Amino acid sequence: MRAPVAMKKVVISLFAILAGTSFALAADTGCDAFKxxxxxxxxxxxxxxxxxxxxxxxxxxxxxxxxxxxxxxxxxxxxxxxxxxxxxxxxxxxxxxxxxxxxxxxxxxxxxxxxxxxxxxxxxxxxxxxxxxxxxxxxxxxxxxxxxxxxxxxxxxxxxxxxxxxxx
CATH class of the missing domain: 2.60.120 (Jelly Rolls)
Structure with a gap:
């Protein structure tokens, strides 16, 4: 059974949001995290x-x-x-x-x-x-x-x- 196109877009959008969040968190680690x-x-x-x-x-x-x-x-x-x-x-x-x-x-x-x-x-x-x-x-x-x-x-x-x- 195939997922409807709209459902695929929602899943892809959620993945993109979560991936962007994890990249943003990764950028705020290490030496850049100092005040x-x-x-x-x-x-x-x-x-x-x-x-x-x-x-x-x-x-x-x-x-x-x-x-x-x-x-x-x-x-x-x-x-x-x-x-x-x-x-x-x-x-x-x-x-x-x-x-x-x-x-x-x-x-x-x-x-x-x-x-x-x-x-x-x-x-x-x-x-x-x-x-x-x-x-x-x-x-x-x-x-x-x-x-x-x-x-x-x-x-x-x-x-x-x-x-x-x-x-x-």
Whole structure:
């Protein structure tokens, strides 16, 4: 028994609608799912120079940290999220420009605290994506111009790339 032509058109139309929806969802995955562009990080991370805990970070650049066991790191203040045993971390310094807003992007899962005047500064915005190759999350902080300490903790791997940028 053959389906009427009108029924075939309805089935084909529904298929086209569903296919279009799945293509639209596929386009909104990966790096495009971040709340802001991450192309600068993608350009910086492959050639990021090696850095150790205690390094000075420069706005507009990225580094590739060799992390240490988190229980060997002397943090300025306790991390905002208690790191699990067996994880890794580092500290760094950065000079915040007078405008005061910085964006930190991390290649993998890790906790980041930004400390100024002995106090942890809460992030102003966060975006994280699990399926963007090479970039896991990006956070924005509104800071006072001057010195700040960056604390990284809870990383499951002993290396982590970090980009320090001004928001676009």
């Amino acid at each position: 802001w562009p991450v192309e600068r990080e993608q350009a910086l991370f492959p050639s990021a120079p090696a850095a150790q805990s205690g390094a000075a970070l420069t706005v507009g650049e990225a580094v590739d940290f060799s992390l240490a066991a988190v229980d060997t790191i002397s943090f300025e203040v306790p991390p905002g999220h208690a790191p699990a045993a067996g994880t890794f971390g580092a500290t760094a310094r950065v000079t915040v420009p007078p405008e005061g807003e910085l964006q930190f992007s991390l290649s993998d899962d890790a906790w980041i605290d930004v400390v100024q005047d002995g106090k942890t500064v809460k992030s102003a915005a966060f975006s994280g994506v699990k399926n963007c190759p090479g970039i896991r999350k990006s956070l924005r902080f509104k800071l006072a111009g001057g010195a700040a300490i960056i604390q990284l903790s809870g990383a499951k791997k002993a290396d982590l790339k970090v980009a320090v940028l001004t928001p676009e």
